[in-house]
Amino acid sequence: MGTNDTDPDGGFDVGPDDGDDGNGEPALEFYGGRGMSAFPLAFFIVWAILQTALWRIADTTGLTVGMLIGLIVGMFFVKGSWTGYANTIFEGMTQPVAVTAVVAWMWAGMFAETMQTGGFVDGLVWLADAVGVGAVMFPALSFVLAALLATGIGTGYGTVIAFVVLFFPAGVLLGANPVIMFAAILSGAIFGDNLAPVSDTTIVSAVTQDSDIGGVVATRFKYALIAAVIAFPAYIVASSMMPGLGIEGDAREIFLEAADPVGLIHLLSMGIVIGAAVSGRHIVEAISWGIVAAVAFNLAFGLAAIQDILVFRAPADGPLAEPLSFLPFLEVLEPGSDAVGVGGSLLEGIAGFFELAILILFIIAGAQIMIRGGAFDAILSFTFDRLATNVRNAELTMVGSSAFINAIITINTAAEIAIGPYISKLGERFNINGYRRANILDANTAALGYIFPWSGGVLVGFEAMQGLPDEYGWFEQGMIVNPVEVVPFVFQGWLLVAVFVVAAITGFGREYVIDRESDEVARI
């Protein structure tokens, strides 16, 4: 995308794509001026804040309804025929940005779920047990292992849930402070959400900034590493200064059931995807190799059965159900069973992204209305006149705007999609290359999605914690961490934002379009 070759004399067809009618007027006109073309997206953002931050309903389909209502109401402000408005919705939805993200998400989902089915978490639990650290070191170790899991499976939320269920109670029993334990887990999730090539936010940051995912991962390594190198000792210091709850117990009992070193084989699956992506393979090819490896390891090492990966659950009266029941991926159900369907990690992996896939299409449609109606230009003009007056200020504006929107919208992927076009235009104005733009965007998306009490990452962890009193007799309701308390201790998040503020001011890691040829962009 974005690399349409043209004839050498510059005869590029720009007419219909300019967002105006050739006379400097917007292609879509609105009652109330061009600012009204921002209505659908603005309505969505207000809806998202109300729904997710103020009412704490982290429901992606709810956000999609909000975007749709915004698009419908926005149409009533269009001057003249509504056909152009309707066509612009389709124009937005068919942008490469949207479909590329959807494709990458599907592949990433299959890979992540298959690795988890294959006991990757069990391997990390075994590793934690084998290392055998005490209360002071345990939060720092949990940070590193959570970072490893999140970098492998790409989902910070999944990492938070897995670690809150296993590592959090183990840490509390060992004598670690619960607030520091939870914060360390959130920090690990931030690291992986930011860096993993199969992370939904990594994918969105790359495609909205016209960059290949492998290049984005390689270039953001330095920022994530600097933050992590400071966060790791910070957890040791904080853990040594903040006391635990003084509960007597054997943390190993929690670990013994779940520990299995064989699951660590999936470090190889993870390495294959990262290695292939960074060395220049198309992300679809890179993740496909990862899926093949993960499935092969699962079957070869007995980590999962074929039915855990893919299973057809057919009713007994299906014409060829009984005759083919010997197939390892076919399960013939008892008469009357309501479990008919297709299942397994491959299916569960893609199903997790269906809602988000629909949402991104409509958000991009809303952004396109804003572009065609002129509001986007108005916001950019204001930005260039008042804020982004030079490259340093432009980068600080990118950091500030992406941090702000991610701080107020709970579902960070949605926030990232919404702010993506603004970051892109701002960066292009100063010829800041796509990697740098994607890195600024995703660092703030990942960081701010796991810090505040209304952040999605904190909420899923808090929810997972509610089940601990039922799971462990010694775990009392009062031991559940108040999300407000954790805010200052999510070191990786705060440090990542700080690294980018410093990077914008000093120019650390800055790259211009002239520094790196964009032939790599075509790989998307």
Added chain:
Amino acid sequence: MSMLSSYFKGWQFRSTTPSLEPGSEVNVFLSEYETDGVGVANIGDTKLRVDGVKPAHVEKRIRVAVTSFDETESVGHGEFRGVVGESSYTG
């Protein structure tokens, strides 16, 4: 680019006013159109004035042959060679 070098590229502090090499060709996004076929590409805070562009080339990625560069003012001149790409968002 090898996998390892990908990770270590960019560990540096980059100037706000990058230099341009006369005689070289660069791909840049055209930021503004001024007048009489002259446009400006901002490369950081460096200005590259490009001859031979049209208003429609603004926000397009264009190829420019750099003809001169003033280090003290961070201003360069170049000639338009062709359009090589689009913005991420064709607005």
